[in-house]
Amino acid sequence: MRRWDAIEAFVAVVREGSFSAAAERLGVSASHISRRVAELETHLGTPLIYRTTRSIRLSEAGEQYFEECHRLLEGFISAEEQISRQQEEPSGRLKLTCAATFGERFIAPLLPAFMRRYPRLEIDLHLSNRRVDLIREGFDLAIRLGTLEDSSLLARRLCDRREYLVASPDYLERHGAPHTLSELAHHNCLLGTSSTWLFQDRGQRRELRVSGNWHSNSGPAVLAAARAGLGIAQLPDYYVTPLMESGELLPLLENNRYRHSGVWLVYPKVRQQLPRLKLLCDYLIDRFEDGIPWHSGA
Structure with a gap:
């Protein structure tokens, strides 16, 4: 064998979520993938993957084996990269993920120039508000917010x-403005992907559970509800800075605003030696150092 x-x-079956997707990724037939996995299970003497008509599920042994196998595979890829690094034009695939709105507005527009600079690279950009498992799903890079x-x-x-x-202003005229964190319990809080909001309280980080009658996994939808006067929202600067400057939205509880948030380039340790990943990270950081689009001295 x-x-x-x-x-x-x-490893491809686990990362892609199905035998057919793994076959497409590796450029072979689904039956080839199935035979190879079956041979592996026979060799090890235990099932690794439980198959159903619609999904796959790892056995306990499969979970343990995957954790070791993906490290071996990434080490092999990294070794190949290092052998040829920078001796020729960088090539290969970069799979990255980012929150949908942030990625659409600020990351995707930067990538064409990067691709023109390195035409042998392949970019696979996933825009989703789902928090992916970088290692299990085979991502090189995540752009994480917060x-x-x-x-x-x-x-x-x-x-x-x-x-x-x-x-x-309309909402505040009708309901008044909260002056303490505890007063948020008496207001309609417009919820995004989380019902927990982050604040600073007496110099300490504080997570506060809030509630309201509006819940959406879309930042623009939460913003629209706030602009319509439905309630109070907690949103990042790139949504609200222009609207605060125009007075359409008013900031609240500024003394409690958490000030240690950021946008991060996050990647598995086994990926750190990939030259193509370093090139992309350096490029994005350089572009943002030219000026953060939504900041205007606030």
Whole structure:
């Protein structure tokens, strides 16, 4: 049995989520992938993947085996990259993910110039508000907003990011403005992907659970509700800065605004030696150093 071929097939099935998608990714047939995984399971003497008509699920042994196999595979890829690094024009695939609105407005427009500079590179950009598992799903880079949570990943700061609590003058005229965090319990809070908002309270980080009658996984939808006077929203600067400057939205509880947020380039440790990843990170950081689009001295 060609063990390495089988391991590559197994890792691809887990990352792509199906045998057919893994086959497409590796340029082989689905039956080839199925045979390789079956051979691997026979060799190990235990099931690795439970198959159903619609999905796959890893066994306990499969979970453990995947954690080791993906490291071996990434190490192999990294070794190949280092052998040929910078001796020829960089090539290969870069798979990255970013929150939808931020990616559409500020990341995607920067990538064509990068591709023109390095035409042998392939970019696979996923715009989604879902928080992906970089290692399991085979991503090279995530652009994450807010505060960092996963210490197993490496990160470089792309730029600052400020979260503002805002409401329309119409809403505040009808309901008054909150003067303390506790008063938010008496207001209609417009919820995005989380019902927990982050603040600074007496110099300490504080997470506060809020509630309201509007909930959407779309930042623009939450913004539209705030502009219409439905309630109070917590939104990042790139949504609200122009509207605060025009007076259409008013900032609230400024003394409690959390000031240690940012936009981060996050990647697995096994990817850090990839020359193409470093090129992209350096390029994005350089572009943002030219000026953050939504900041205007606020």
